Amino acid sequence: MAKASVISLLSLFICIFSSLSFAYASASAPAPAPSSNQQMRFEVLGHVYCDTCRVEFETSISEPIPGATVRLECRNRTDEKITYQSPEITAGDKGNYKIQVTGDYEESDCDVMLVKSPRADCNDPTEEWRKARVVLTTLDGVSGEIRFANNLGFKKKEALPECTKVLTEMGYFELQKELGSEAV
Ligand SMILES: *[C@@H]1O[C@H](CO)[C@@H](O)[C@H](O)[C@H]1NC(C)=O
Secondary structure, rough: OOHHHHHHHHHHHHHHHHHHHHHHHHOOOOOOOOOOOOOOOOEEEEEEEEEEEOOOOOOOOOOOOOOEEEEEEEEEEOOOEEEOOOOOEEEEOOEEEEEEEEEEOEEEEEEEEEOOOOOOOOOOOOHHOEEEOOOOOOOOOOOEEEEEEEEEEEOOOOOOOOOOHHHHOOHHHOOOOOOOOHHO
């Protein structure tokens, strides 16, 4: 496959995904920001899935993991001390979770982390996707209470047999050949 078509394929994916998340974000339009003398409240929304193909990204045959647990942690960007730590939060029946946070964390890096999977066949946390960065401040120009975290996945012990077909349809193997396995 020529490099140009790989690039257009990639741009197509990016287009589709960004328009999807845009639609999602605008469908649940956040309430107007409260006045600044009030304590800021954030609601962090995310999803935990089982990476049934062991590729470290979501595919059409990834599965939600109800009952998976996650934790949100913020660390001071300068001295790395913990500035906020949520209790363990359990994902609901569609693998979706909601974490409520009070306060503004402009000087911190905040990440949602996988804690535990209830599925014995799918409990290997995918190293690179283990954390999902969320911005918990309104002082950088992002307004609204609702903050979306990137989806987090546990890897299944054994890939499903359908993965070859699904990944081929996604153009994964061609992309892998083109870019080398490390880049994908
Ligand atoms: C972050 O750490 C720096 C350096 O120790 C400190 O000056 C600052 O007040 C801390 N900020 C917060 C929000 O804890």
